[in-house]
Amino acid sequence: MPEILELKKSFGKFTALNSLSMNITDNSIFGFVGPNGAGKTTTMKIMAGLLSADSGSIYINGEDVLKNPQKIREKIGYMPDFFGVYDDLKVTEYMDFYAGTYYIPYADRPTLIDSLLEIVDLSDKKDAYVDSLSRGMKQRLCLARSLIHDPNLIILDEPASGLDPRARVEMKEVLKQLKEMGKTIIVSSHILPELAEMCSEIGIIDHGQLVTQGTVNEIMNKIHKNRIVRVKTSSAKDTLIRLLKEQTKVGEITENADNIEFVFNGNDNDLTSILRNIIMNGIPVFSFGEAEGNLEEIFMTVTGGDEK
Numbered sequence: 532m533p534e535i536l537e538l539k540k541s542f543g544k545f546t547a548l549n550s551l552s553m554n555i556t557d558n559s560i561f562g563f564v565g566p567n568g569a570g571k572t573t574t575m576k577i578m579a580g581l582l583s584a585d586s587g588s589i590y591i592n593g594e595d596v597l598k599n600p601q602k603i604r605e606k607i608g609y610m611p612d613f614f615g616v617y618d619d620l621k622v623t624e625y626m627d628f629y630a631g632t633y634y635i636p637y638a639d640r641p642t643l644i645d646s647l648l649e650i651v652d653l654s655d656k657k658d659a660y661v662d663s664l665s666r667g668m669k670q671r672l673c674l675a676r677s678l679i680h681d682p683n684l685i686i687l688d689e690p691a692s693g694l695d696p697r698a699r700v701e702m703k704e705v706l707k708q709l710k711e712m713g714k715t716i717i718v719s720s721h722i723l724p725e726l727a728e729m730c731s732e733i734g735i736i737d738h739g740q741l742v743t744q745g746t747v748n749e750i751m752n753k754i755h756k757n758r759i760v761r762v763k764t765s766s767a768k769d770t771l772i773r774l775l776k777e778q779t780k781v782g783e784i785t786e787n788a789d790n791i792e793f794v795f796n797g798n799d800n801d802l803t804s805i806l807r808n809i810i811m812n813g814i815p816v817f818s819f820g821e822a823e824g825n826l827e828e829i830f831m832t833v834t835g836g837d838e839k
């Protein structure tokens with residue numbers, strides 16, 4: 532289990548990491564969230580052995596990265612937030628170049644490169660020039676490159692930034708696939724809902740310190756006791772509102788253009804019984820679930836707003 536302990540880093544007089552501690556469960560997709568300047572990139576670079584820390588430790592596979600950066604680098608894949616690509620190379624040449632930097636034998640490279648390009652869905656671009664790839668494709672190529680030495684911990688700094696919605700979905704799929712392969716993935720973003728869907732755990736950082744960490748639900752429960760539930764009904768809005776008002780554990784009810792939201796402070800069983808009551812009263816429900824965006828709210832609550 533990767534573990535960060537009291538990590539400190541200053542740039543001159545500025546404290547970028549102020550005693551940051553964080554645990555990451557093996558074989559999870561860990562979302563590392565925080566506003567601009569929170570210290571995400573700094574932490575990730577230190578983890579990848581690319582930047583020194585002032586003090587603290589980072590244990591990966593029982594090894595202190597800070598004491599032995601070279602050894603651990605072999606087990607870590609790192610995808611930076613900005614990457615230099617070699618535009619005048621073809622996709623396979625580019626991959627081959629990185630295979631070389633990890634001393635992967637020539638004979639093994641074609642199969643390895645094919646399988647990595649397959650994972651990131653770039654098989655049909657093998658002979659294309661890197662220059663000619665779209666931004667999303669370049670990002671996936673960069674991810675493939677970071678996997679070349681088969682690392683078990685993959686650190687991805689904002690892998691979805693600058694991608695259109697479809698490319699984001701594709702990136703998420705690739706990350707889920709890597710988890711299926713048994714890898715541990717740390718992915719940073721300042722877009723919380725995006726991470727919530729694919730991450731098993733989330734750590735929120737602000738001003739170089741961990742604000743909170745846990746599963747999405749744990750964090751929600753910790754910070755925002757009341758969940759927001761959204762119901763969509765094709766008709767009978769008034770009946771629904773009347774019925775909701777009679778339920779225990781239901782707080783404020785809001786009527787929106789195409790749905791009704793209510794604040795809910797019970798457990799999952801209570802929620803099931805509310806849904807049952809709605810159905811038994813003949814109200815035609817076609818959607819019932821927790822409203823997304825709650826997480827964004829939590830983020831604003833715990834960090835006190837995005838940009839300070």
Ligand SMILES: Nc1ncnc2c1ncn2[C@@H]1O[C@H](COP(=O)(O)OP(=O)(O)OP(=O)(O)O)[C@@H](O)[C@H]1O
Pocket residue numbers: 542545547565566567568569570571572573574612721
């Ligand atoms: N080389 C450096 N020299 C001076 N200050 C730095 C350096 N690198 C980072 N910082 C500062 O440390 C703080 C944390 O930066 P970092 O890049 O880790 O934030 P981040 O969470 O990745 O933000 P973003 O969401 O914008 O990527 C910022 O205030 C930044 O200005």
Ligand SMILES: [Mg+2]
Pocket residue numbers: 571572573612688
């Ligand atoms: Mg950053």
